[in-house]
Amino acid sequence: MGIEIERKFLVRGDGWRQAARAPLPMRQGYLAAGGPKEPSVRIRIAGAAALLTVKGPGGKVRAEFEYAIPVADAEAMLALSPFATLAKTRWEVAFAGHLWTVDEFAAPASLAGLVLAEVELDSEEVDPDLPDWLGAEVTEDPRYSNAALVAALRPGQGPG
Amino acid sequence: MGIEIERKFLVRGDGWRQAARAPLPMRQGYLAAGGPKEPSVRIRIAGAAALLTVKGPGGKVRAEFEYAIPVADAEAMLALSPFATLAKTRWEVAFAGHLWTVDEFAAPASLAGLVLAEVELDSEEVDPDLPDWLGAEVTEDPRYSNAALVAALRPGQGPG
Numbered sequence: 001m002g003i004e005i006e007r008k009f010l011v012r013g014d015g016w017r018q019a020a021r022a023p024l025p026m027r028q029g030y031l032a033a034g035g036p037k038e039p040s041v042r043i044r045i046a047g048a049a050a051l052l053t054v055k056g057p058g059g060k061v062r063a064e065f066e067y068a069i070p071v072a073d074a075e076a077m078l079a080l081s082p083f084a085t086l087a088k089t090r091w092e093v094a095f096a097g098h099l100w101t102v103d104e105f106a107a108p109a110s111l112a113g114l115v116l117a118e119v120e121l122d123s124e125e126v127d128p129d130l131p132d133w134l135g136a137e138v139t140e141d142p143r144y145s146n147a148a149l150v151a152a153l154r155p156g157q158g159p160g
Numbered sequence: 161m162g163i164e165i166e167r168k169f170l171v172r173g174d175g176w177r178q179a180a181r182a183p184l185p186m187r188q189g190y191l192a193a194g195g196p197k198e199p200s201v202r203i204r205i206a207g208a209a210a211l212l213t214v215k216g217p218g219g220k221v222r223a224e225f226e227y228a229i230p231v232a233d234a235e236a237m238l239a240l241s242p243f244a245t246l247a248k249t250r251w252e253v254a255f256a257g258h259l260w261t262v263d264e265f266a267a268p269a270s271l272a273g274l275v276l277a278e279v280e281l282d283s284e285e286v287d288p289d290l291p292d293w294l295g296a297e298v299t300e301d302p303r304y305s306n307a308a309l310v311a312a313l314r315p316g317q318g319p320g
Contacts, residue, residue, distance in 0.1 A: 031193035031203050031214060039240040041191050041201045044244050052212070052227065054191060063240065065233050069211070080199040080223065082215050142163050 004064040005124055008144060010135030011115040016102050020091035024125035028088075029081040035152035039063075040147040043077045046090075059140035061124060082109045083150040093117075096129035110151055115133070162249040164215070164224040165284055168304060170295030171275040176262050180251035188248075189241040193311035199223075203237045206250075209232035219300035221284060243310040244268040253277075256289035271309055 022097070026046040034040030034057060042053045050071045056063030078085050087107035093100040098119050103150055105114040116138075138144040186206040194200030194217060202213045208286040210231045216223030238245050247267040253260040258279050276298075279288055297306040304313070 030222045031199050038242045039191050039237070051216075054212075054240070055239055056198055063235060065229075067229060069227060076223065077199070077214055077225060080214070116183060158165075 001082045002064045002066070004062045005060060005126075006062075007060060007119055007121065007128075007136050007137065009117045009139075009140045010144075011102060011117050011133055012135040013133055016073065016091070016093050016100075016117070016131035019093045019095070020055075020102060020145040022092045027078070027085055028090055028146065029078045029080055030083045030147050030150060031077065033083060033147040034145070035148075036142055040145070042147065043069075043074050043081070045071055045074050045078075059117075059142070069089055083151050086111065086150050093131070093151045095131045098128045100131070108150070108153060110153060114149075116144065120136060161228070162220050162224045163287075165217055165220060165281045166222075167220060167279055167281065167297065167299045169277045169290075169297050169299075170304075171262060171277050172295040173291060173293055175293035176251070176253050176260075176277070176291065179255070181251045182252045185249045186248055186250055187238070187245055187301065189238045190307050190308065193243060193309075194305070196302055198237045201228075202307065203234050203235050203241070205231060205238075205311075208245070212237075215310060219302070243307075243315050245275040245291040246271065246306060246310050253291070255291045256275060258288045260291070268310070268313060270313060274309075276304065 007158055018149045023048055028042055028044040031041040031043065032039065034055065037057050039057060040055050044053065045050045050069050051065045052069045055066040088105045090105045091102045093102055096137060100117050100119050105111040117134060121128065142148055170223045184206055186204055186205040188202055190200040191203065192199065194215065199217065200215050204211045204213065210229050212227045212229045214225040215223050248263045248265045251262045253262055260277050260279050262275060265271040277294060303306055
C-alpha cells in the first residue's frame with residue numbers, strides 16, 4: 001500500500017510544450033469509477049507495461065495500491081469495462097525542482113483537447129512553485145479525476 | 161487471463177458434512193460488485209494468502225483474472241470497500257470424481273447459515289454426478305454470486 005499525494009490543475013495555453021519531454025501514450029479504463037466515498041479500480045497500458053491500480057477516495061491525499069499485470073490481461077479487462085477507454089499522451093515537464101506530468105487527452109472524442117497537469121509531492125507540506133501555464137487548481141474537484149471523466153460519459157452515472 | 165467454468169447449487173441438509181475436509185476460513189469484499197453485464201473486483205484473504213480477482217459477467221462461464229497481493233494491501237482495500245465484508249468457511253467435498261467446495265457463510269449476519277456448493281469444471285461439456293445434498297442449481301441466477309449477496313445488503317444497490 002502507498003499513499004499518493006498529488007495536486008492537479010487545468011492547463012491554459014501551450015507554454016508547457018517547450019519544456020515537455022518523454023511523451024508516453026497511455027490507454028486506461030475503469031472497472032470501478034469510484035466516487036467521493038468509493039475506491040476506483042483502474043487498468044492502464046503505458047508503452048509495454050500494464051498496471052492494475054486501486055485508489056481510495058480523496059483529493060490531494062489518496063491510498064493507492066498498484067500491481068504490474070500482463071498486457072494481455074489488461075487488454076481483456078479493458079474490454080470488460082463498462083466505461084469508455086481513455087487515451088492520452090503523458091508528457092514530463094521539469095519546473096523549479098519538481099517533475100510535472102501533463103496529460104493531453106485524445107479519446108474518447110468528448111475529452112479530446114483536454115489538458116491537465118499534475119505534480120506528485122513527497123508530503124502534504126511541500127509547496128511547489130507553480131508554472132505560469134497552469135489554470136485553476138482542481139485537486140479537490142472530483143469531476144476531474146480520470147475515473148469521473150469517463151464515468152460522466154455514461155448515461156446515468158458520474159457527476160454529470 | 162483465465163476462464164472459470166463453474167456450476168453452483170443451494171445445499172439442503174447436512175449430508176455433505178460427513179465427507180467435508182480442509183476447512184478454510186475466508187474473508188472477502190468487493191471494490192466493484194459487478195452485475196449482469198459488468199465485471200466484479202474481489203479482494204479475498206484466505207489463510208495466509210490474499211488475492212485480487214477480476215471476474216467478467218456471466219454464469220457458468222466467466223473470464224477470470226487473479227493476482228496474489230500482500231495481505232496488508234488486502235486488509236486496507238477491504239476497509240475501502242463500499243460493501244459489507246463477507247466471512248465464510250470453505251470446505252472440500254470429494255464426490256464421484258469431482259472436488260466440490262461448500263461455502264458456509266458466517267457474516268454479515270444476514271447471510272449467516274447460508275450454504276452454497278460449487279464445482280469447477282474443465283470444460284462446459286463435463287457433466288458431473290450431483291450429490292443428493294444439493295438443492296436447486298443457481299449457476300445462472302445472478303442473485304447468488306457472492307458479489308450480489310453483499311451488494312444486495314446495500315440500500316439502493318444490488319438485485320434486491
